[in-house]
Amino acid sequence: MDSILDYVNYPILLNLGGCFKRLFGGDMLQSNLKRVVEHIGSELGAARMDAGYSIKEVAEKLHIQSNYLDAIERLDKDALPTLGYALGFVRTYARFLGLNEKNTIERFKVDIEAPIYLSAQAEPNFVPKSSFHLPKGSFAIGAVLCCTFVVVSWYGMKADAVSAIPVAAAVQPTEVWESAPVQPTQNNENMISLKAIGPSWVQVKDNLGNVLISRIMVKGEVFETERKNLPVLSLRDAGAVELYLGGKLIGAIGQRGEPAKNIPLSEVSRY
Numbered sequence: 001m002d003s004i005l006d007y008v009n010y011p012i013l014l015n016l017g018g019c020f021k022r023l024f025g026g027d028m029l030q031s032n033l034k035r036v037v038e039h040i041g042s043e044l045g046a047a048r049m050d051a052g053y054s055i056k057e058v059a060e061k062l063h064i065q066s067n068y069l070d071a072i073e074r075l076d077k078d079a080l081p082t083l084g085y086a087l088g089f090v091r092t093y094a095r096f097l098g099l100n101e102k103n104t105i106e107r108f109k110v111d112i113e114a115p116i117y118l119s120a121q122a123e124p125n126f127v128p129k130s131s132f133h134l135p136k137g138s139f140a141i142g143a144v145l146c147c148t149f150v151v152v153s154w155y156g157m158k159a160d161a162v163s164a165i166p167v168a169a170a171v172q173p174t175e176v177w178e179s180a181p182v183q184p185t186q187n188n189e190n191m192i193s194l195k196a197i198g199p200s201w202v203q204v205k206d207n208l209g210n211v212l213i214s215r216i217m218v219k220g221e222v223f224e225t226e227r228k229n230l231p232v233l234s235l236r237d238a239g240a241v242e243l244y245l246g247g248k249l250i251g252a253i254g255q256r257g258e259p260a261k262n263i264p265l266s267e268v269s270r271y
Helices: 010-015 017-024 026-037 040-050 055-062 066-074 083-097 101-111 138-158
Strands: 191-196 200-205 211-217 222-226 232-235 241-245 248-252 260-264
Touching: 040 066, 040 083, 040 101, 055 066, 055 083, 066 083, 083 101, 083 211, 191 200, 200 222, 211 222
Parallel strands: none
Antiparallel strands: 191 222, 191 241, 200 211, 200 232, 232 260, 241 248
16 A cells, blocks of 8 residues: 655755754654664664673683674675574574573574664665755645655554554565584594483583583584593583594484483593
């Protein structure tokens, strides 16, 4: 159905812009427009800055490369690894910032496929200057349009920003972002690999107590460390992670749904 704005004479409205700004306040209009075009990446970045962290500091705490965190905030799909890795990074980042993990993941899946619709605020707007003479009767038409625009704008500003977010969500992805399979390193007997066959929180520490990884691994993701580090494993779902030595499958860590704690991987891998 055609919107009433499709019939608006925009040159006339441009000349009436001062009237609208005095009625509603330019700052309020700008604030509402900005909230409409925000995407999940910018919200993560804002939450990080509110918490007083730089990207480098967050990368060190989460053991995630800083360029991946930067790509997540900018919705730069080409700079991110496969889908499994990217969603794992987003989930860990959201939890660290105290955001809802499930909601963040769902919004990221949509926003990463349609960033062009979410970056309108970054695009320069150029309105060429022109002089013109209003034809007879334009004042009456302008007054009617002004009143109509006032009503439409008032209702638009009353709507909560949450209701504006589905505008971007309505854009359906045109292609499937498939993740390439990841395999453990082969022919290296000193390499210990953990491969997730389902989602599970995983933590690995070395013999000095340094945390090598502490986050949720998603299906298909692989974590590797050398035997000399004497890694110790704790995880929430022992049946969701497989152990490999030198690229050879040893088996699942334990039973599905059962947690495990302080498993010395260097000893288990000797079997």
